[in-house]
Amino acid sequence: MTSFAPDSIVLNRKLPLWYQVSQSLRASILGRSPQDPLRLPTEEQLAGHYGVSVLTMRQALKELEEEGLITRHRRRGTFIEPDAQRGAPVRLLGSVDAIVAQQSGMVTELLEHGSGPVPAELAGFFPDLEQAATYHRLRCDEKTGEPTNHARNWVRPELADRIDAEDLTRWPMTKVLRDVVGVDISRITDTVEARLADPETSRLLQVPLLSPILHYTGVTYDQRGRVLDVVVIHYRGDRFSFTVTLDAH
Structure with missing residues (x-):
């Protein structure tokens, strides 16, 4: 044994x-x-x-x-099987450009956008807000058309007023905030957890209910330490892994 x-x-x-x-x-x-x-x-x-x-x-x-x-x-x-490995790794290399580059090769569909209350589990990031702008996107592999992840963003309303929803079908929210809206991003904090697919994720990513997924939460801060955007992404567990590189010097 x-x-x-x-x-x-x-x-x-x-x-x-x-x-x-x-x-x-x-x-x-x-x-x-x-x-x-x-x-x-x-x-x-x-x-x-x-x-x-x-x-x-x-x-x-x-x-x-x-x-x-x-x-x-x-x-x-x-x-x-020794080759039973997850597919294309998502690499968190500690730079905004790395996060932007990660979405290359993806086709993005904006499923919905609007405004709504901040979920209770995220309320601590927006202590001064009751409502935030919301965006829900589905990303698919450019070559195969296979769904790879779906993402929900909660963004400060004053920033959302300057976001063209069409831009979010071409670029990640991070790039839109930095290069289009002109926000000076200080840092992004990433958290990754293993979870099981709920009914919505199962349907969108075309995976069995309760199959393993990667649950990613990214929190974007400005230079004053204020949270600008929180994104929750569900990745197919059989297509992605996360690698974090730390510079020891």
Whole structure:
């Protein structure tokens, strides 16, 4: 037996058990480090871990095998495919230009824009505002047309008055604020979390419900330390990874 230990999950009895187990295992496989072993525990051990039958576990593993994430060998066991890696990395290199460059090769559709209350979980970034301008965009791969992420921005209303919505189909909000609106950006704080796709994200990104996604929150500040924009982006978990480069000098 290897030291591979997928996270425990609370199973929802309204969804197929094999599907939920396969998505949990999938997230663990895609989120593993290169040093982790490739061999998985036995079907019986995995079934015990998740509290499901061996038959359910086999169905979950079959799904991952068909996706190319694992291979199963009689008497030898089940192994993670070494090339089962996420696709194009999103690199946070510490510059505004890097963030702008990241969106190259993407086709962007502006789904909606307007104004609305700041969500409770983001209210701390805008202590002086009750309403903010909102923008919701969907980005797709330029070559394949495949959805890659969808983003929601909350922007200070006085800045939104100077934003042409059409510009947001060509450039990231960061570039629009800096180069079109003329804001002097001081810094951007990035937070990345692993989550499961909710119904809206599942529909927009064309991924199964509860499949792993990357939940990114970016907060843009001006020179006075005031928050100008908060963006929440949901990335397909099977297409992106995040690499952060820190300069030690």
